[in-house]
Amino acid sequence: xxxxxxxxxxxxxxxxxxxxxxxxxxxxxxxxxxxxxxxxxxxxxxxxxxxxxxxxxxxxxxxxxxxxxxxxxxxxxxxxxxxxxxxxxxxxxxxxxxxxxxxxxxxxxxxx
Amino acid sequence: xxxxxxxxxxxxxxxxxxxxxxxxxxxxxxxxxxxxxxxxxxxxxxxxxxxxxxxxxxxxxxxxxxxxxxxxxxxxxxxxxxxxxxxxxxxxxxxxxxxxxxxxxxxxxxxxx
Numbered sequence: 001x002x003x004x005x006x007x008x009x010x011x012x013x014x015x016x017x018x019x020x021x022x023x024x025x026x027x028x029x030x031x032x033x034x035x036x037x038x039x040x041x042x043x044x045x046x047x048x049x050x051x052x053x054x055x056x057x058x059x060x061x062x063x064x065x066x067x068x069x070x071x072x073x074x075x076x077x078x079x080x081x082x083x084x085x086x087x088x089x090x091x092x093x094x095x096x097x098x099x100x101x102x103x104x105x106x107x108x109x110x111x112x
Numbered sequence: 113x114x115x116x117x118x119x120x121x122x123x124x125x126x127x128x129x130x131x132x133x134x135x136x137x138x139x140x141x142x143x144x145x146x147x148x149x150x151x152x153x154x155x156x157x158x159x160x161x162x163x164x165x166x167x168x169x170x171x172x173x174x175x176x177x178x179x180x181x182x183x184x185x186x187x188x189x190x191x192x193x194x195x196x197x198x199x200x201x202x203x204x205x206x207x208x209x210x211x212x213x214x215x216x217x218x219x220x221x222x223x224x225x
Contacts, residue, residue, distance in 0.1 A: 006223045008186070032201050032212050034212060036216075041218070043116070043202050043204075043216030043217050043218045043219050044214075044216045045216065046213060046214060046215065049212065049213050055156055088154075089213070090154070092212045098145070098157055098160045098167070098168030098169075098170070098175075098204070099157075099212075100157065100212055100214075102155040103154070107152065
């Protein structure tokens with residue numbers, strides 16, 4: 001079983017839709033949960049960084065962590081064409097760059 | 113505030129050559145990490161530096177090396193290039209050591225022929 005599972009997509013939704021992106025993990029030692037957005041030919045950009053279970057909201061983005069199910073989600077409300085990118089989930093057992101395990105990324109396309 | 117700057121952005125090398133990639137972190141950031149990104153393996157950790165000291169190293173052969181200078185700028189070097197080294201090499205900086213809040217540069221895309 002892979003340590004992190006993320007559907008590669010591509011996922012295509014119309015503008016204005018609510019997008020749900022998901023990752024599952026198997027390592028119960030993971031305590032830090034992150035979402036990065038990567039545009040084509042660019043480096044990843046940190047969107048959300050959470051430590052505990054529950055929800056964290058930032059503008060149109062909501063990150064949800066369910067440690068009991070080993071499942072994290074990123075919701076994008078009122079999706080815009082500018083949200084078209086690859087979204088990477090990431091996990092770490094503690095706050096260290098060296099221990100971050102990244103998902104393979106989900107390609108998202110928002111249709112105008 | 114300027115972001116993480118990586119040079120060169122694109123480069124083409126042949127097998128057996130060596131390459132040096134440069135990274136300038138965000139001003140005030142003292143920790144620099146390097147990652148390799150490929151379609152097959154995704155993002156994989158290479159090194160982490162803080163205050164000119166390598167703090168952690170990923171599972172890569174000794175052909176991959178790096179260093180950090182007193183101004184926090186960092187370089188990584190790959191010697192005896194192989195075809196499989198073709199990848200996007202990403203540098204990320206963070207203000208403190210031991211944080212997962214990384215700020216990535218745009219990367220250096222290396223093609224080995």
